[in-house]
Amino acid sequence: MPNLKTSIKDLRSSKRKTVFNDRLRNRVKKSVKNIKDSVKKGDNKKAQESLKNAYKVLDKAAKKNVISKGKASRKKSRLAIQIKKLSKDNVKTTQKGS
Numbered sequence: 001m002p003n004l005k006t007s008i009k010d011l012r013s014s015k016r017k018t019v020f021n022d023r024l025r026n027r028v029k030k031s032v033k034n035i036k037d038s039v040k041k042g043d044n045k046k047a048q049e050s051l052k053n054a055y056k057v058l059d060k061a062a063k064k065n066v067i068s069k070g071k072a073s074r075k076k077s078r079l080a081i082q083i084k085k086l087s088k089d090n091v092k093t094t095q096k097g098s
Helices: 005-041 044-063 069-097
Strands: none
Touching (some): 005 044, 044 069
16 A cells, blocks of 8 residues: 555556456457357348447547557458458359359
8 A cells, every 4th residue: 555645546547547448348248249240140231230330439549548559550450351252252152142
């Protein structure tokens, strides 16, 4: 436990910041998981909508330094690639069937 007055105040603020940062990290995880679930199910439309939300959440997390800018960029890129593969698979299956 800190002894100095400023250290005590700093501890309070760091606890408060930890709560906000954890909340934002959980939002990032949930948004990424939503996309992965949509891709697994093959629901292209829902995946596209979830991607927009994930971009927004990842950008906010990077802006507030909860995750690094590079990590946000990397996650966005990989999610977009997964959705692109999903839409290509859907196109291939419809062409084969006709």
